[in-house]
Amino acid sequence: MISASDVSVGYDGRMVVEGAGLRAGPGDVVGLIGPNGSGKTTFLRTLYAALRPRAGLVTIDDRPVAGLRGNELARRIAVVAQETSSDLPVTVADLVLLGRSPHRGALASFDREDHRAVAAALTRVGARHLADRGYHTLSGGEKQRVLVARTLAQQADHLLLDEPTNHLDIRYQHELLRLVGQLGVTTVVVLHDLNLAARYCTTLVLLAAGRVVATGTPDEVLTPDLLHRVYEIRAERVTVNGCLQLVFSPDDGAGSAAVPVASGLTAVPARPGPRRARGSRGR
Numbered sequence: 001m002i003s004a005s006d007v008s009v010g011y012d013g014r015m016v017v018e019g020a021g022l023r024a025g026p027g028d029v030v031g032l033i034g035p036n037g038s039g040k041t042t043f044l045r046t047l048y049a050a051l052r053p054r055a056g057l058v059t060i061d062d063r064p065v066a067g068l069r070g071n072e073l074a075r076r077i078a079v080v081a082q083e084t085s086s087d088l089p090v091t092v093a094d095l096v097l098l099g100r101s102p103h104r105g106a107l108a109s110f111d112r113e114d115h116r117a118v119a120a121a122l123t124r125v126g127a128r129h130l131a132d133r134g135y136h137t138l139s140g141g142e143k144q145r146v147l148v149a150r151t152l153a154q155q156a157d158h159l160l161l162d163e164p165t166n167h168l169d170i171r172y173q174h175e176l177l178r179l180v181g182q183l184g185v186t187t188v189v190v191l192h193d194l195n196l197a198a199r200y201c202t203t204l205v206l207l208a209a210g211r212v213v214a215t216g217t218p219d220e221v222l223t224p225d226l227l228h229r230v231y232e233i234r235a236e237r238v239t240v241n242g243c244l245q246l247v248f249s250p251d252d253g254a255g256s257a258a259v260p261v262a263s264g265l266t267a268v269p270a271r272p273g274p275r276r277a278r279g280s281r282g283r
């Protein structure tokens, strides 16, 4: 269980996230959504202690995340950050092997079990054939899948992903998020694609101008009214194979102007404990 309450965090004294909270329990896939610059990455980085909040608390199973160090933190949380790049001349297999480090003592070498875990992780993301390639020679989508494989090899029970579908073609976008859901680990994922969020997330946390304006199931959060207020876009809800999906069209300016949300409008009450969106997870 990862929990954040009343988190305020920013850069150089400027707060970009204020009073934000979320809770993700075992098996939950919590989607962090919101417009560009709304604070999703900043909030996510606070969850894995890369940023220290000015106020509020982040805990993993009731232990402050700020108190976890090194391998202990890495055994609890695996991260795929945005724009992770490496020009180091390491092979894909060696990069994924690094995910095993938290399970080894400082001087212990990797053993057969580690290499098996690497092969299994690469197979799960469809990248087994890339094992001997230099990581720096891969395409953006191939790199993304390899980074996810590294988190699988890490076998942490919390997974934090920042736009993991970036660079992936449509098939792998779905395969990756379906895989994430099947892992059964506590997941928080930043997503821009609201239809992927609707399909694969159990709970959504919608940020606007650094504040949580809604928390709930995809069905509760992805309402045309709220999306219009936050994104200034028109959205129509349709159901495809039992799953909520959205069809967007630009706001032509007709009708009411978008309501600014910077004041912290709460369209759907932000609940401390997200509910599982039963039935809305159309795998």
Ligand SMILES: Nc1ncnc2c1ncn2[C@@H]1O[C@H](COP(=O)(O)OP(=O)(O)OP(=O)(O)O)[C@@H](O)[C@H]1O
Binding pocket: 011, 016, 034, 035, 036, 037, 038, 039, 040, 041, 042, 043
């Ligand atoms: N290292 C930094 N130093 C100063 N300001 C930053 C830094 N990183 C982000 N910001 C600012 O914080 C705000 C929130 O950025 P953040 O990346 O968290 O938003 P986001 O919702 O993830 O955006 P996007 O959807 O565009 O990726 C933005 O105004 C951004 O310019």
